[in-house]
Structures are given as C-alpha cells and as structure tokens.
Amino acid sequence: MxxxxxxxxxxxxxxxxxxxxxxxFELLESQLNPPFSLKCRNESEYFDINKAIIYGILCEPRMGNVHIKHLHGIVMIVDELYEKLVDSVRVQLIWITLEMIDVSAIGFQGLLVALLRQIVGGDFSDKNLWLCSELVRVFLAKWDCLLEEEPLVLTSALYAFLRLLAHHCRLIDFCVRLLREQFRLCMMIGRDLVRLLQELVHVPEFRSIWKDLMLSPSEFKVPEFRDISQLYRVRTSSRYFLLRITPxxxxxxxxxxxxxxxxxxxxxxxxxxxxxxxxxEKETLLIDIVRFICCSHHPPNEIILSDIIPRWAVIGWLLKCCRKNYVEASVKLALFYDWLFFDEKVDNVMNIEPAFLLMVNSMSRYIEMTHTLLDFLLLVVNNYDTERREIIVHGVQSSFDVLVRRGVIQSLDVLISSDKLFPFLKERIVKLLSERKVTSLENFQAGSFRGSTSLPDLPAAVGMEPGTFQHEMSASASQNDVELGPPTNVTSCSPLAENDDIHEQSLESLVQNLGKHIRSSKQMGVQALDKILHLYVNLSSKAETTNFSISLDQLSSIIAKEFRYSGNQLFD
Amino acid sequence: MVSLKDIAPAAQNNINTRFILLDKGRIMLESQQKTCIALVADETASVHFQFWGEECEAFEPGDIIRLTNGIFSYNRSNSFVLRAGKRGKAEKVGEFTMVFVETPNMSEIRWVPDPNNSKNYVKEAVLSSHSRLFPPMV
Structure with a gap:
C-alpha cells in the first residue's frame, strides 16, 4: 500500500x-479519541503517542483537534520529509501551525523556523511560492501573538523573507511593517541585516528604509539607535544563516x-x-551558502588538521560557480563581510579565516583568485561606506592582525612579499595596513560623523562588476584621494583646464602604446596600466567641467583588448 | 551487509550491501530490455553495477542504494558485474552522504576458478586499479 x-x-x-x-498510528488509533489522558506514560510510550497524533492529524483531518498542544515532534516531519509530503498533508501542516500558535503549543517557534527553511531561494515552482505566501499569511495573521510570545521568530522570518524578496513581492508588507514598527527587534539580527537591505534598494519600499537607515536613524523611533555603525558592530548569530539553507x-x-x-x-x-x-535563478543561493560556511560551520581542530577538504577550497569552488557578475560581487561581500567590522571582542576568527586562506593558498597556482579577492577587499574598504571608512579600515586591519596573532598564518609576508602579486595591489595593501590605527571604536559613536548630504551609493559600488576596470578605477580613485590629498574640487578654472589637455595627451599616447609595453615585458605592461589608471582618475574627477574625450567604457575595452592580444586574460 | 572489497563471483543471489552510485553509462537495449552499466562504490572498493529495466532511470549519480540478494557474476559481455538479478532488489536509501573509494575496482580484477574448490572464484590479477569505463574525475 x-x-x-x-x-x-x-x-x-x-x-x-x-x-x-x-x-x-495503527497501534494507538483506538486510543486517540479525546479526551485521553497523558498521565502514567513512560518516555517511549509518550513518544509513540506523539507520533500517532502527528500521523493522525496530517493524514486524517478529522483527528485535527486532538491535543495539538503536545505536538513537538512535528518539527522532524518538516526537516526530514517536507520535500516528499503529499500536497494535502502540506495544507494540514500550515493549519496545524496556526493552531499551535493559537494555543502557544510547546516549540511552535521551532516549527515556524523549520518551515521557513523549506522555502527554496530562486525556486519559482508553484509549490515553493505557495509555501512562501502561506507562511507570510501565518506571520501576518498571528503578528500580535508572536510579538508577545516569541518575538525572535519574527526576526527569523524577516531574515528569510528579505533574502527571498527579490522573487516574491508579497513579502514586502511583512518586512516593511516589522522594520518600521519593531526596529528594536530587527536590530537583534545584527550587521547582516544591513547586507540584506542593501541588496534590496531597487525595491522602492526598501530604498526609503535604506535612506532612513543612512541619514535619519531617528525615523525608526528607537532612541538608542543613532547610527548604522551600531548595527555594523553586532555580529549576526549563526542561526540566521541556517534559515536560508534547507536541512x-x-x-x-x-x-x-x-x-x-x-x-x-x-x-x-x-x-x-x-x-x-x-x-x-538559484545562483543567489551561493551568497547564503558562503555565509553559512564562514559563520555557521566551524570545524573542530582534528578536522582542520586532517586531509578533509577545507572550507576555503569549497568557497573557491563556489566562487567559480558564479555566472553573473553581481552575484559574484555579493558572494565576495558575503565572504569578507565580517572583515569589515571585525572586533576581537565580539567576532570569531573562524568567520574570517576562509577568505584569508583562499587568498594565500591560491597564490601558487591560481594567483588570479588572490588578485580578484584582494582587489575586491580594497575596493570595499574604500567604497562600502565612505562616511564610515575608518571603521572599515579598522576592521580589516584588526582582521589581518588577529589572523597573524592567532597563528592562522605566521606572517603576512607570505601574501604581501610574494613576487607573484601585482605590484600595485601590493602597494595598496601595504598602505592600507599602515594607515593610522584607530585606537578605539568609541571614536565612531554616532554624532562624530560629518553630516552626510547625499545618500551613500553603496549598492552601486558593490554591484559593480568585480575585477573589471570599473573596480580598478573606483578603487584607485579613492586611493588617490589619500595619496594626493583632498580631491580637487574643480571649478571652471582655466589653468587647470590647460593642464588637463597635457594630461590627456599623455594618457592617449600611453593608451596607444600600451600594447607595445605589454609585449616588451609583463612588468612594463603593468606599470603602464597603473599609470593610465592614475591619470584617468585624476582627469575624471574633473570631467564634469571639462570635455573629456575618452569614456570609461572605451578605455576599459581598449585595455582589456590589448592584454588579451598579448595572451593575458585580465581579471575575468 | 558485506563490503564491496569482500565480494567474489558466485552463482548465488546472496549479496546484501550498500553503496553510492558514482556514474552511469548509456542506456542500451539487450534482448528488448533496457540495461545500463554504472560505477558504484563504498568505503572499501568500487565495482560495475548493471541496472535492468526501469532501474536504469530510477537512480541518479549521488544516490545511496541498498542492494538485497544481489549477485556478482559474468554478464553477456564477459565481464564481472554486480546486479540485483530477478530475485534481488535495489532501493534508494539516501543521497550524497557516503564516502567511497574508486580503487580497487572489483570488476577490473581477473577472477579464476579456485583450483581447490571449483565452485569458488579467486583473484588472479589486477587488470586496472581504477575503472577503465569510468575513469576517476580529476
């Protein structure tokens, strides 16, 4: 049968x-007629009756009202069997969930979390969309009750729904309401809440939340929340990452x-x-998987010292699975996210170890992986949040520092003294490490920031194609700000305009001769490239007021072409 | 339950074991019946497995399979394969979470009748350390 x-x-x-x-169920069916007593049962009898009730409720809807309050066993059904459940059983499951919330049954929050984990990211099948919309219906219908009984389960739902939002627009109402009405609760998620929200700025409802987060924190009506950096400082608990990974x-x-x-x-x-x-469509799962590996799977020492595949190698493979550039950028951000705000008091070195080991261990045979990761890290330091750059510099410096102190690597020389590393990357990383150390993060308390007048364009910076010239450009741009003092706020000043002509002449000739330089030696090619990028950035910062004759796209395609002709696949 | 490294050819349906399906060849027709050769392995050895009929489509690489009353013997192309046979049964019991080795491959061993007991087969030589039909993935 x-x-x-x-x-x-x-x-x-x-x-x-x-x-x-x-x-x-077959054994105990005759006893399942209410009211029945739960007394004088030993553990195994109690467990059996629990199983019988579960089976009865799911497969025999007439049994529905029997002792729902005692149904803790149901979570294992969801974890182990959900994928295979008969459709009508799934309908019963949602009904049970609602009933269990109503009677505050033991462990109903565990059931909600188990169901949230069954929603598959990037899966547009009817069954998946159905589960998604049923769950949001449950959360909205039981809003007050959940807020009172188990508020944390609401943050779990928020985390899960924010990750799914790009595909399932009906979730917006729930998420916006929780963020607007219960921000204090949402803050419990910690820094990954920021990461999730920034991926959603293309949704109008979230653009305004993002704007308030950056510019008007008081809108959230939590008096102690004065600046987004307060969220940066809270490491996200590993249980949130599990929410987007099915069992x-x-x-x-x-x-x-x-x-x-x-x-x-x-x-x-x-x-x-x-x-x-x-x-x-499922490619976005890579972001959640990388976050899971970095933050929720910390192998014990005997595994680390064994011949089992290490986390960094799996992450290297996952990065190679990225087909879309914006996904790859988000995966890299997921990989480095704890670096940016690292604080030894709250953070775990195991969360930042995979990115570092991936860079170091790729050097001998896959130096392009090291290049693209280091390049990304430098880009993010300068562009992730320009208003709070010092926090991020501090985080990244602390990361390198703790990796050495905790013996993950004996010395950073392995990375920065290698001949294989591009000289300009080496220079930039050394510069970053020697930037004035900020003594205490307390300096970053809200209020000490300059008031910002424009919305920081965070998603644009992160969404840029990684490892391409746009990256290189913007990273160098910020670097120049450091090197050459404050950016020149060019007005219509004629002497400068003359200078621009001279620069552009030499830029053009540099570009024309780039191929020749590359062919004469790799070193010369890289030097010429470095010079072109510097010149271009100097000019482009003034481009608004002058007639600038080479567009970024033209320039990058010329450079890529020249390198390709000489047999170098540049970055990508 | 027997480990794959301990199986030897015999004219009996008595092999009970568990393995993971690594790779599947093309489905062919053999006297109007679908059949397909596959590479399966456990933590001790690998072996070629022959699927029959609807088994050919029911299993995918990565599936963990329980074989009850299977037989390890010559097939028509004169090589040793493991199969369920008419009296045995192959069932999926899981996915992914099983370790395996690809060497030795019990189908890449030359088996000869035991001089002391003609009912038994003994190993004569190793023809190849790994499956030659399904080379290791590097």
Missing part, C-alpha cells in the same frame, strides 16, 4: 520515519566539510551543484 503521508519515487526504500509514524543542503555541506577528503571531492561538488544550483 502506498503511503498517505509522502510520495515515494520508484525504487525508493521505505522511509524509516514514515514507517514508525504509521505504525504508531538537506545543510547535511550535504556538513558531510562534504567533515568526511570528504581533499582530492576526492569532485563528484560531490558535481552532485551538489546539480541538485541545488542547477538553474540560473
């Missing part, structure tokens, strides 16, 4: 959990990182990618 609970595939063995539930995905990732030997991992990677990353 086929199961009334789950749909089995041909040649699939009986599911042990399903069998034990069905057997418990099956979690068990496969943990298996890969705990049991599979380095060198024997290829087939597992192929299977994982086929199952979870098969379609382009």
């Amino acid at each position: 086929g199961s009334r609970l789950i749909v089995g595939a041909p040649h699939e063995a009986d599911n042990l959990l399903e069998t034990s539930l069905r057997e418990a 099956v995905m979690e068990s496969q990732l943990r298996f890969l990182l705990s049991d599979v030997k380095f060198g024997n991992h290829r087939r597992y990677q192929v299977w994982f990618a086929k199952k979870f990353l098969g379609i382009a």
